[in-house]
Amino acid sequence: WDIGPGGYQLGNFPESFLEWNDRARDDMRRFWRGDAGTTGALADALSGSSPIFSRHGRQNTRSVNFLAAHDGFTLYDLVSHEHKHNEKNGESNRDGHNDNHSWNNGFEGLTDDPVIGAARIADVKALLSTLFVSRGALMLTAGDEGGRSQQGNNNAYCQDNEISWVDWSSLSRELIDHTAFLASLRKRFDVFSGTGFFSGHGDVTWLAPAGEPMTTADWERPIAQAFAMVLSTLDRETGADAELAVLINRSREIVPFTLPGDGWSAIGTDFGNPAFLPARSVVFYLRG
Incomplete structure (x- = not known):
């Protein structure tokens, strides 16, 4: 939460802090949504957001890269809903963030249509791949590796029921296997362990x-x-x-x-x- 004017201080915390990089989150989302002019922003996100974290002469990225968190859309809901659906929270859908940089692949909400389902799986795989090749620390919310949904609710703090619970039996084996492959890739190549920024000279x-x-x-x-x-x-x-x-x-x-x-x-x-x-x-x- 921002504490008044000037409260947003991404990149300005002291050295001991790692910081949730919501700028990279939004840039990765916007690129895959198809927003114009986002190629450079995605490259910055993949590079550890050096324009943000190299300020003050710092040499290392302290970025925590993520696509979704406990607060907001799940990763699968991100590619299945253009709008939040928080009616069951009892606030007439007024609560929760409105600007989610999301898309629905042609149908709003969950569907059994195999073409739309395949498109959503492909999008989640692409988003996960983008996250796992980004420089910095990674954060992945439990269930997002398998396509967990909250039925479009992006503020489910008050839902202690099937909306917020993780149904492990319903998760996608294809997505879980893809996430495991990405984790093995990140472990195999030492470039993903580096905390410094790219120099652009051969790296x-x-x-x-x-x-x-x-x-x-x-x-x-x-x-x-x-x-x-x-x-x-x-x-x-x-x-x-x-x-x-x-x-x-x-x-x-x-x-x-x-x-x-x-x-x-x-x-x-x-x-x-x-x-x-x-x-x-x-x-x-x-x-x-």
């Missing part, structure tokens, strides 16, 4: 779909749909230096993507190179 490269470094025009393109973050890292599985490419496609169409040079192999997928990135996806390639 990270940003690529456009043609495989060339992104230009100012690429960054400023309002509806840029796909790009890659290529990270220099130690592969703890082999003990060798490697390059890990994180390819991001937020469009609803397949996007051809070329990685420079040879020797790339997909991790967790069977896509070739040039890669045809599936719609609404994050795909990983390794070289080295």
Whole structure:
């Protein structure tokens, strides 16, 4: 809660504090919702929000990166509701945050439609992938790894019932397996353990779909749909230096993507190179 004017102090807390990075949360949400002009903001979030946390000459990110918390939409509700549904809280839906940067994939609320359901699962997987490759500490709310819903209620503090309870038997095995894969990826590559900021001198490269470094025009393109973050890292599985490419496609169409040079192999997928990135996806390639 902000304490009056000037109460919002993200990045200004003393060194011993880690800080919930709601700026990165909103930027990740807005990018995947399809908001224009959010590519650079997403890159900042993936990089540990250095414009915020490097202030005052600090060298390390203290960002706690998250997409959802105990207060607000669950991750699955984020891609299933454009609006909050807090009527059962008894305040005529006046309570809870109104600006959630959410979307519903064509239908408001839970549905048995298999096409909409598949789109929502794909979106949750993409959001989780984005979170797990971001620099900083991660926070994941229990149940979000499996698609838990609160029926669109984003202020369920007063609901000690099936709205707020986690029904572990109903969680998605596909999402749980994907989260486990992402956790293993984060553990395998030491770039995700670093607390410093990227220097831009050999540790990270940003690529456009043609495989060339992104230009100012690429960054400023309002509806840029796909790009890659290529990270220099130690592969703890082999003990060798490697390059890990994180390819991001937020469009609803397949996007051809070329990685420079040879020797790339997909991790967790069977896509070739040039890669045809599936719609609404994050795909990983390794070289080295």
